[in-house]
Amino acid sequence: MKPLILIFSPLTEAHRAxxxxxxxxxxxxxxxxxxxxxxxxxPEVRAVLTNGPIGVQxxxxxxxxxxxxxxxxxxxxxxxxxxxxxxRGIALANGAGTNSDCVADHAMAILLAAVRNxxxxxxxVRNGVWRDRIPWSPNVSGRRLGLLGLGDIGxxxxxxxxxxxxxxxxxxRSPRTDVAYGYYSSAQALAxxxxxxxxxxxxxxxxxxxxxxxxxxxxxxxxxxxxxxxGSVVDTAALGQALLENRIAGAALDVYESEPNPPAELxxxxxxxxxxxxxxxxxxxxxxxxNQFLRNAExxxxxxxxxxxxxxxxxx
Numbered sequence: 001m002k003p004l005i006l007i008f009s010p011l012t013e014a015h016r017a018x019x020x021x022x023x024x025x026x027x028x029x030x031x032x033x034x035x036x037x038x039x040x041x042x043p044e045v046r047a048v049l050t051n052g053p054i055g056v057q058x059x060x061x062x063x064x065x066x067x068x069x070x071x072x073x074x075x076x077x078x079x080x081x082x083x084x085x086x087x088r089g090i091a092l093a094n095g096a097g098t099n100s101d102c103v104a105d106h107a108m109a110i111l112l113a114a115v116r117n118x119x120x121x122x123x124x125v126r127n128g129v130w131r132d133r134i135p136w137s138p139n140v141s142g143r144r145l146g147l148l149g150l151g152d153i154g155x156x157x158x159x160x161x162x163x164x165x166x167x168x169x170x171x172x173r174s175p176r177t178d179v180a181y182g183y184y185s186s187a188q189a190l191a192x193x194x195x196x197x198x199x200x201x202x203x204x205x206x207x208x209x210x211x212x213x214x215x216x217x218x219x220x221x222x223x224x225x226x227x228x229x230x231g232s233v234v235d236t237a238a239l240g241q242a243l244l245e246n247r248i249a250g251a252a253l254d255v256y257e258s259e260p261n262p263p264a265e266l267x268x269x270x271x272x273x274x275x276x277x278x279x280x281x282x283x284x285x286x287x288x289x290x291n292q293f294l295r296n297a298e299x300x301x302x303x304x305x306x307x308x309x310x311x312x313x314x315x316x
Contacts, residue, residue, distance in 0.1 A: 003301060006040060006064070008032075008050040009073045015290045022294065023047075032079075034059050047071065047300075049293055052203065052230070053259075053277075055079025061088060069300045073289045074099055074280055075153070077310055078203040078230065093296040093306035097152050099285035104156035106279035107198060107228045110252035114224055114273045115140050115196070138222075141165045146194030148187055148210065149201030149229065150176060157198055169193055172201070187211060191218040196226060203230025213238040216248055224250045228279040231256040231263075240265030243272060254279040 002024045007016070010029040019025055028040035032053070037060035047069040050056050056070055058081045070085055072094040085092055113119060117137040124134050145161045147154045147170040158168045158181060169182035171190040176183075184190035187210050191197050197219055201207050211225065211234040219225065225248065227234050236257045242248045243266070250271040256263040259277055266272045296306035 003046040003297075004042070004044045005047045005049060005297070006042070006045045008037065008040070008048065008054045008056065011073075011290070012286075015286065018290060019049075019294065023297070030054065038063055047297055049073060050080065052076025052078045052080070055081070056085075057081060058084045061085060061090070069093070069297065069306070071095075071293050071296050071306070072310075073286075073293065075151075076202060076230065078232075080310075082310065082312075091300050091306055092310040093293075093300070093308050094310050095289040095292045096308045098288035098292045099280035099282075100153045100156050102282045102285035103153050103228050103279045104160055106254060106275070107153075107157050107200070107226055108160045110228075110254065110273050110275060111196060111198070111224065111226045112140055114226070114250045114252035114271075119273055120270060143167070143195040144169065144193060145196045145198060146170065146184070146190040147181075148172075148190065148197065148199045148233070150179070150181070151200065151202075153228070154198075154200040155179075157200060166196075187215050188218045191215045191223070192220075194219070195222060196224050199225070199227040199229045199233050201229055201233060203232050208232045209235040209238075211235060211239070213242065216242040219248050221246060221249060223248045224252065226252045227256075228254045231259055236263050236265050240269070243269050 004024040006026045008028055008031045016025055016027060026040060031037045031040050034057045037057055041060050041063035043065055045064040046066050048056050049071050051073045061067060061081060061084060067090055069091045070080060075094055075096045077094055115138060141164045144167045147158060150170040150172050161168055169184055169190060171184045171187050184193060199211060216238060239251060243251060252273040254275045255277050292308060296308060299305055299307050
């Protein structure tokens, strides 16, 4: 009999059908609450496919005594009960690398939109306003970009930035020995150095509000913040206040603390670009992620182990 897979992450019908060719499928999209996960759980479930923001809770794990594999569709796993699952002997894997090109593309797209004021320029043209009646926007090229996090996504953003003749620096838990980018010992030091602060670090308790009022003040009135990571990394209230008081120049966010609801502190501000946590979503990226899940599941059930196991203890 095919192993039973419980899917918490939203997927298209075509992708569910692809998984169903090899496995029995239970589908409970957006089951982010404990109650919803418990309602979907069944004793025969052997694997769960979820994502970072939804995760899987200990109570749901307990409701599935045959559970032996938890996978996340993307790289993040901040709401997966990692240590609890390990204590139960459950294998863990993620979709590392499957959507990093898509996320890096989107990071540059919203950075360009924010710095070059693309959204307001578009609105101006539609309202019959020509260029001599609106402020000019600064160059993107020739500036400094600071990356909070230099994993796979951060590296790809860095390479794209260099194509714009942008100097790259970074902050992470420890410096890398395989790159020539400048390393800064704190988020605040990096923000003081750069013009564009791009958040590409994992979410979770360890990185919550890493970008706070002090970091924003270090970035300064000509600086821009871009977040394609997790909304929890940026203090939304502090960001709204900094933008309102022109203590930074602008922001471009694909993620925010209030999602899926829009961030009330930011929606009325003209110097903010917002997208709906879609940086990692494209036909190619999601297909890559589904394919990776199938490789992880096949490796696990064949006894070889997942192809992209989670090795950390927490997504922070």
